[in-house]
Amino acid sequence: MRLPGSKSMTARALVLGALSLGASTLRSPLRARDTELMAAGLRAMGCHVSTVDDNLWLLRPRPLGGPARVDVGAAGSVLRFLPPVAGLADGAVTFDGDERSRGRPMAPLIGALRSLGARVDYGTRLPLTVHGIGRVAGGAVTIDASASSQLVSGLLLAAPEFDRGVTVRHSGPPVPRAPHLRMTVQMLRAAGAGIDDSRPDVWVVEPGRLNGRAWDIEPDLLGAAPFLAVALVTGGTVTVAGWPPRSSVQPGGRLLDLMRQMGGAPTLTRQGLVMRGTGTVHGLTADLTDVAELAPVLAALAAVADSPSHLHGMAHLSAHETDRIAALVTGLTQLGADVTKDHDGLRIRPRPLRGTTFATHGDHRLAHAAAVVGLAVDGIRLDDVTCTAKTLPEFPRLWSTMVDGTGAFGGQD
Ligand SMILES: O=C(O)C1=C[C@@H](OP(=O)(O)O)[C@@H](O)[C@H](O)C1
Ligand SMILES: C=C(OP(=O)(O)O)C(=O)O
Numbered sequence: 001m002r003l004p005g006s007k008s009m010t011a012r013a014l015v016l017g018a019l020s021l022g023a024s025t026l027r028s029p030l031r032a033r034d035t036e037l038m039a040a041g042l043r044a045m046g047c048h049v050s051t052v053d054d055n056l057w058l059l060r061p062r063p064l065g066g067p068a069r070v071d072v073g074a075a076g077s078v079l080r081f082l083p084p085v086a087g088l089a090d091g092a093v094t095f096d097g098d099e100r101s102r103g104r105p106m107a108p109l110i111g112a113l114r115s116l117g118a119r120v121d122y123g124t125r126l127p128l129t130v131h132g133i134g135r136v137a138g139g140a141v142t143i144d145a146s147a148s149s150q151l152v153s154g155l156l157l158a159a160p161e162f163d164r165g166v167t168v169r170h171s172g173p174p175v176p177r178a179p180h181l182r183m184t185v186q187m188l189r190a191a192g193a194g195i196d197d198s199r200p201d202v203w204v205v206e207p208g209r210l211n212g213r214a215w216d217i218e219p220d221l222l223g224a225a226p227f228l229a230v231a232l233v234t235g236g237t238v239t240v241a242g243w244p245p246r247s248s249v250q251p252g253g254r255l256l257d258l259m260r261q262m263g264g265a266p267t268l269t270r271q272g273l274v275m276r277g278t279g280t281v282h283g284l285t286a287d288l289t290d291v292a293e294l295a296p297v298l299a300a301l302a303a304v305a306d307s308p309s310h311l312h313g314m315a316h317l318s319a320h321e322t323d324r325i326a327a328l329v330t331g332l333t334q335l336g337a338d339v340t341k342d343h344d345g346l347r348i349r350p351r352p353l354r355g356t357t358f359a360t361h362g363d364h365r366l367a368h369a370a371a372v373v374g375l376a377v378d379g380i381r382l383d384d385v386t387c388t389a390k391t392l393p394e395f396p397r398l399w400s401t402m403v404d405g406t407g408a409f410g411g412q413d
Helices: 007-018 033-044 076-087 107-115 150-161 178-190 222-234 252-261 289-303 315-319 324-335 364-374 386-390 395-404
Strands: 024-027 048-050 056-060 068-071 090-096 119-121 128-133 139-143 166-170 202-205 214-216 237-240 265-269 272-276 285-287 309-312 338-342 345-349
Touching: 007 024, 007 033, 007 048, 007 056, 007 076, 007 150, 007 178, 007 214, 033 048, 033 068, 033 076, 033 386, 068 076, 076 090, 076 107, 076 128, 076 150, 107 119, 107 139, 107 150, 139 150, 150 166, 150 178, 150 202, 178 202, 178 289, 222 237, 222 252, 222 272, 222 289, 222 364, 222 395, 252 265, 252 289, 289 309, 289 315, 289 324, 289 345, 289 364, 315 324, 324 338, 324 345, 324 364, 364 386, 364 395, 386 395
Parallel strands: 024 214, 068 090, 139 166, 285 309
Antiparallel strands: 024 056, 048 056, 090 128, 119 128, 166 202, 237 272, 265 272, 309 345, 338 345
């Protein structure tokens, strides 16, 4: 199969392109609800973004301005990356989104933006309005980003355009998702930013113009998880074409290590990444701090494994699209698994499972998890599969084609 483009790379390339001198292109971007909302948000502020060609999106930066309204939908990236950009626009930009987004952690970012010189109307929930004056003073700021790495990424991505750049210090429990922060730093550098991340929990971005450029978006390796899980559960083989090299900005190596521990045998070949399984899945003890989006699919695998699992380092998952920890406890328990929550994760002891309805809570990664359990247990029904459009609108088609056994899924060549 061929995977669609990385959600995180697509989001960053769009934001950087809007703040650059000169045009940018995105080759093989992800077309999904989150990235279309990012494009629409930038358009609303005045940037020219053409997404008509599935394989090549085009950005022509123009002066950003309001009044504008931005729908963040359920996208944490739009929610955290665009308010700092709106500070640079001339005029008021109002942000709102799906009910669940209204309460996702934002306060540290708003506090930081205010102390960097932006005027923001925000209580404790969306909607919020940034009253941009075309410039943000910038400077040094300390925030607690333990609830979301996106709080730091959002500040860094816009910072080259701040008069004094930015120095962001994180203070508090560890920031989750170091790989996403590395991706932010690498993509800023690739766009010409001066950025120092040599000290733990401190990021310094110098002021300066970014250059428009051609971005090659890698396939979404985190989105590969449910498809690779198929090999483990069924004892089959799944080949993912176009798997990026080890130097990838995504934590692909970590995904493969975790799947190897659960019984998969991944090899990189000229055809791509080949995952082989035996049909027996092993339990896993792992700290998922850096890759917690994988937790739902790994929890699904753990529920059909031959031994218990302990997945931890995932406390902040309770602030994602839904409270993922609570949803996994309830959903997997209803199927018959023995699941308990501890202070920052889940303990899963497999037991014979029964087919029943699995509540996705409108969360794409919970839908992926239910689909994986459904490979091993008859009669699993998802209460909603349209939520997969957030990051992979083709998910139902890809999955059913694969489960039907035609082997023809993923033809995006
Ligand atoms: O920067 C990014 O592209 C992302 C960062 C992570 O957010 P959190 O740190 O809030 O988990 C991740 O979960 C999200 O899917 C994408
Ligand atoms: C947490 C996720 O998304 P976001 O925070 O970007 O909405 C995700 O895709 O699993």
